[in-house]
Amino acid sequence: MSNMYFTEEHEAFRESFRDFLQKEVVPHIDKWEETGIIERFIWDKFGEMGYFGISYPEEYGGLDLDIFYMVIFLEELQKINSGGFAAAMWAHAYLAMTHINKEGDERIKQEYLTPSISGEKIGCLCITEPFGGSDVAGMRTTAIKEGDHYIINGSKTFITNGVYSDYLVVAAKTDPDSKHAGMSIFVIDRDTPGISSTKLDKLGWRASDTGEIAFDNVKIPAENLMGEEGKGFPYIMQHFALERLVMGINAHARAEYAVDYAIQYMTERQAFGKTLDKFQALRHKVAEMASQVEMCKEFNYSIAKRLNDGGYVVKEASMSKLLSTKMADEVIYEALQLLGGYGYMEEYPMARLLRDSRLGPIGGGTSEILKEIIAKIVIDKKEYKPAT
Structure with missing residues (x-):
């Protein structure tokens, strides 16, 4: 572990969190993967231990720790081999809650951030739409102001925690005729009349309740607007950097888990009178995989350090997600191959790991979109700036 980034306190937290996951989460993972429902008690336990409050202010029950505690949180979640469970946790803590913390006023923080930190309430972030995909500016969901309320109509899809969450952070067009400048962000209670959701059947992330959500004349108070009207797009873009870094960290962590598992397997599995870790072709393959992960x-x-220091890392975070998720898919594919037929068996971790990893280059902005964003920065010299 690099001492450039992690202190003894960080490592103590890692050990504590790892033990917590093994004791409280791992025994239930197979059931949650099968049912697609993460039982509510674990959210309460995460809240009791302070894990949802790692990055949030103390006045709302958080711990206000540096970003490398978040890094550890993400890495260890990837190493219990349930991308769906991990996604449910980090989508709550670093997608929905990020907007509540950054754009919510004091009332909203008291009503949503505090219980989110305690695990009492679960949030989801609703941006992607059935007809939009990565085209955020082209969204069709509208929020039309009528007196002291907004009326929400439209739909969202591929929403992590989209079925069982308690509240939704929703992006909608307050000016349907405008693109970037016409978007705003709202917080909406799940039980508001007119909201319906459907669970989606996925290749991987089976434990996660990924949903499609419909809004049919959903009436919400105007005070549920977060931040300024019309500033939704820059808010989203600003937080995309964190989301993409999160997914980059997730990718290197699950790839590292795959390499470690493959090495352990190779030390135990014998062929032609010696263990697999003695065959040069396989040793060199592992050397390549480990180098890519590192x-x-x-x-x-290094990106996390810059973000922690207040840097604006849109370019670097986009590069992180692009390259790390591609690397993870390739490394996990090779790790499965190193297990031979056992890699293809569900009782071993690689089959699930391979399925779960494949979402990496798709969610949070596809690799194709990220390449264009990076191209605009490095070729066209476009500058992305924080929301003011």
Whole structure:
């Protein structure tokens, strides 16, 4: 572990969180993967232990710790081999809650951030739409102001925690005729009349309740607007950097888990009178895999440090997600191959890991979109700036 980034306190937290996951989460993972429902008690336990409050202010029950505690939180979640469970946790803590913390006023923080930190309330972030995908500016969901209320109509899809969450952070067009400048952000209670959701059947992330959500004349108070009207797009873009770094960190962590598992398997499995870790072709393959993981990991740590220091890392976070998720898919594919037929069996971790990893280059902005964003920065010299 790099001492450039992690202190003894960080490592003590890692050990504590790892023990917590093994004791409280791992025994239930297979059931949650099968049912697609993460039981509510674990959210309460995460809240009791302070894990949802790692990055949030103390006045709302958080711990206000540096970003490398978040890095550890993400890495260890990837190493219990349930991308769906991990996604449910980090989508709550670093997608929905980020907007509540950054754009919510004091009332909203008291009503949503505090219980989110305690695990009492679960949030989801609703941006992607059935006809929009990565085209955020082209969204069709509208929020039309009528007196002291907004009326929400439209739909969202591929929403993590989209079925069982208690509240929704929703992006909608307050000016349907405008693109970027016409978007705003709202917080909406799940039980508001007119909201319906459908669970989606996915290749991986089976434990996660990914949903499609419909809004049919949903009436919400005007005070549920977060931040300024019309500033939704820059808010979203600003937080995309964190989301993409989160997904980059997730990718290097699950790839590292795959390499470690493959090495352990190779030390135990024998062929032609010796263990697999003695065959040069396989040893060199592992050397390549480990090198790829280490390169992405160090890059991601350096981005995290810059973000922690207040840097605006849109370019670097986009590069992180692009390269780290591609690397993870390739490394996990090779790790499965190293297990031979056992890699293809559900009782071993690689089959699930391979399925779960494949979402990496898709969610949070596809690799194709990220390449264009990076191209605009490095070729066209476009500058992305924080929301003011």
